[in-house]
Amino acid sequence: MNSVMETPLSDRSRKTGLRLKRKRSRTLAMTASYLVLTAGALIILIPFFWMLSTSLKEKVDVYKFPPEWIPSPAQWHNFPDALTTFPFPLYTFNTAIIVFFVLIGTLLSCSLASFGFARLSAPGRDFIFMLLLATMMLPYAVTMVPLYILFNKLGWINTFLPLIVPSWFGNAFYIFLMRQFFMSIPRELEESARIDGCSTFMIWLRILVPLTRPVMVTVGVFTFMATWNDFMTPLIYLTDESKRTLALALSYFQGSARSSPELHLLMAATIYAVAPCLILYFTCQRIFVKGIVFTGVKG
Incomplete structure (x- = not known):
């Protein structure tokens, strides 16, 4: 009687374990995909970030090495200066x-x-x-x-x-x-x-x-x-x-x-x-x- 009762329970637990494994693998695959896409997007956006950073710098700071990615202070007057040239x-x-x-x-x-x-x-x-x-x-x-x-x-x-x-x-x-x-x-x-x-x-x-x-x-x-x-x-x-x-x-x-x-x-x-x-x-x-x-x- 006990063996008869244990068989359905063991099958159910096996199926539950398989479902959990599939869910974990799907989650891992999704996480890896998002990480790869995020890394690729950041690499592609590097020129845009550099352009934005350069637009807020002073003239003497543009050619600094290593470059400053976050200018301090930001030169917001560069935009009206550029558009009036x-x-x-x-x-x-x-x-x-x-x-x-x-x-x-x-x-x-x-x-x-x-x-x-x-x-x-x-x-x-x-x-x-x-x-x-x-x-x-x-x-x-x-x-x-x-x-x-x-x-x-x-x-x-x-x-x-x-x-x-x-x-x-x-x-x-x-x-x-x-x-x-x-x-x-x-x-x-x-x-x-x-x-x-x-x-x-x-x-x-x-x-x-x-x-x-x-x-x-x-x-x-x-x-x-x-x-x-x-x-x-x-x-x-x-x-x-x-x-x-x-x-x-x-x-x-x-x-x-x-x-x-x-x-x-x-x-x-x-x-x-x-x-x-x-x-x-x-x-x-x-x-x-x-x-x-x-x-x-x-x-």
């Missing part, structure tokens, strides 16, 4: 105007093109889509000279048009991302809308666009950061000082004629230029990650 408010306004119109053009053109590739049937649709993806293999250096000749013939040099107009004709990578997201939406929604009398355009506008918020935010963040930090395109097309962008201003700040490079002011101006990108990313982080994940659900 050049007309940074004007450069910020120029950059914001370009980013605004590029964002609208990219979201509209890429959304309409990806909707056509994902939902509409036409002869050669898949071939055209593959041809579009093939353009991603063309480096910018190949198209730079022909584009410059074209915009020069149109009289657009030293205007914002060469920086804005191309975004209204789509971007292969963003079209691909949006197409993948459109294909993950059930077709039953579209069919129900057609039964209710919706046109193709209204299906895109009222049914699919509201559902594609994650991928719209993803493309918007990518576009904002690429345009805000763009250096090469404004350097090629903008010659007037009053039309410079922030990226160009930082370059001229670094190369301006001085007795010696004022890195503390340069780092303060750089933090000012980088801050909108950081704020945007942390504000849209959840939706941004969700958009990246769902663009590969169906394809």
Whole structure:
């Protein structure tokens, strides 16, 4: 009788022990993963910490060795000093105007093109889509000279048009991302809308666009950061000082004629230029990650 009673108890204790071991191993694996990720993040953030530290130092303290990571006292006046060296408010306004119109053009053109590739049937649709993806293999250096000749013939040099107009004709990578997201939406929604009398355009506008918020935010963040930090395109097309962008201003700040490079002011101006990108990313982080994940659900 005792042996019969002991068998279920011993089995239960064995199962409990196995569960505890699995829980401990999962906890250890999770802890190790967090430690590795934290260490990697700290290593990656070292240049940012150095930039922030340098922006709060005096000029003579920048070249100290070993470097001071926490300046004492912090020179907060470096930020207004840096921003008054050049007309940074004007450069910020120029950059914001370009980013605004590029964002609208990219979201509209890429959304309409990806909707056509994902939902509409036409002869050669898949071939055209593959041809579009093939353009991603063309480096910018190949198209730079022909584009410059074209915009020069149109009289657009030293205007914002060469920086804005191309975004209204789509971007292969963003079209691909949006197409993948459109294909993950059930077709039953579209069919129900057609039964209710919706046109193709209204299906895109009222049914699919509201559902594609994650991928719209993803493309918007990518576009904002690429345009805000763009250096090469404004350097090629903008010659007037009053039309410079922030990226160009930082370059001229670094190369301006001085007795010696004022890195503390340069780092303060750089933090000012980088801050909108950081704020945007942390504000849209959840939706941004969700958009990246769902663009590969169906394809």
